Amino acid sequence: MNLSSLGSTQKIVLGMVATLLLPVVTVGLLVLVVTRLTALPEGVALRVGHTEVSEQELRQRMDAFDALYGIEAPKDGPARDSFIRESAKAVAVSIVIDQAAKQRGIVISDKAAQDGLNELIERKFGPTGRDGLVTLLGQVGASMRNVLDEIKRQQSFNQLVSQVASDVPEPTEADAKARYDANRAAMVLPSQRRLSNVVVSTDADAQMVLRRAQSGTDFGALAKALSLDQVSRDVAGDLGYVTRDQLEDPYAQAAFAAPAGELFGPVRTKSGWNVGKVVEVRPEVPLAFAQVQEQLREQLRGERQTKAWNDWLAHRLRDADLRYADDYQPQPSP
Structure with a gap:
């Protein structure tokens, strides 16, 4: 650990809470998804409780991932099969998150989603880049509605993470000092x-x-x-x-x-x-505790927020009724 990496964990959590378009797909890879093996109707990729996702809807979500985040499915072979299974898991996790957000009264307006889309367009394509997004959507087979839906999911997710982590106790100066003492040799300006x-x-x-x-x-x-x-x-x-x-x-x-x-x-x-x-x-210059106290407290805060979120999400997934068709069943974690 050095000064340049002190805030890495905190940045991960703040990214989950505050970044407009952190892909929800990444969340599904952080936790064990408990599933029940059972036959699903033909054309259905997965089911979460009473919510079914068809194979076509899953492809639309994957196309939206590509348009928004550049997450492109491999063309063929085992890599494509693994990608599809991981995408199905990510979609299942996002449904669980959507349901939890609704239970907590989190609702994203069309205007908020449109504002998010406008920000995305300017950041990714420039001030006059709406045509660029439309062209990209056409290339990957996604629609503007798919994109707005993904933005709504992400904004809802951000609010949910913020709520779940809101009760995490603030790290004290003593907590930061303990972290500093345990890593004193690494507390340097590179x-x-x-x-x-x-x-x-x-x-x-x-x-x-x-x-x-x-x-x-x-x-x-x-x-x-x-x-x-x-x-x-x-x-x-x-x-x-x-x-x-x-x-x-x-x-x-x-x-x-x-x-x-x-x-x-x-x-x-x-x-x-x-x-x-x-x-x-x-x-290299050794750093005194006073120089890094705030960064250490931010790091500890981030770690606690991450743990609170992962514990909460793992609990929700254990209680969820997740079922996949055979071709979409996620591979067991190693």
Whole structure:
């Protein structure tokens, strides 16, 4: 654990509560779904209590997942079969959640769903991107109604999670101190390095950049003249101060192995072939409790909220009458 990861659990929970469109499909993968094996009518994929989901409705939900979240089913083979079974489980879990939300009086208006859709369109397609969503829906076979229904489910889910976790006791300073003491060696500000970088399209070009830099050509001038990355090129290749986990491997390994003032590379990344220079090294710095107390309390709060939600959901699923057709029965957890 370091400062950059202190809030990871809390971010997961806040994402469940506050993010507009966290896929409900992910929730179904967190818990054991208890089912009763029984024959279902032909064309029915699953049943939750008295609510049946047809194979066609399941496909529509999967299409909506694709349109909203980019969750695309594999084309064929065992991977597709597994995906369909997991999707059926996710839909079953979402129905249980929907029913619980209604019991708690959570109702999402059409306007709220439409506002959410507008936000989605702007975030994913830009201010004039409604046509882009319509085109995408046509490609995956989903309708605007399917999308609005998914948005309503997500907004309802967010409110339900917030309600379920509302009674979680707040972590105290003593709780945070205990976590700090148990992980004192990891309570550090990670080492940082200020890097300059030149990215080119081929290994041969990168070797040329390295030779010119080694022969004394100003590295910033090389970046301005040759780098393909416009953002860093405009500032003479300067990447600023970065931590190891902010960089793509194996670039991170090379950058953090070189001493200050030295060149490294060529290293191939997704953006191309890179030659870098370590401008400055900032060593790891131990953090006092006062510096991380709030982050630790947020982490503990997130862990407690996550546990409260998972315990509540597992209880609801144990009590639910979940049944699947043979082709949609989820695989047992390993």
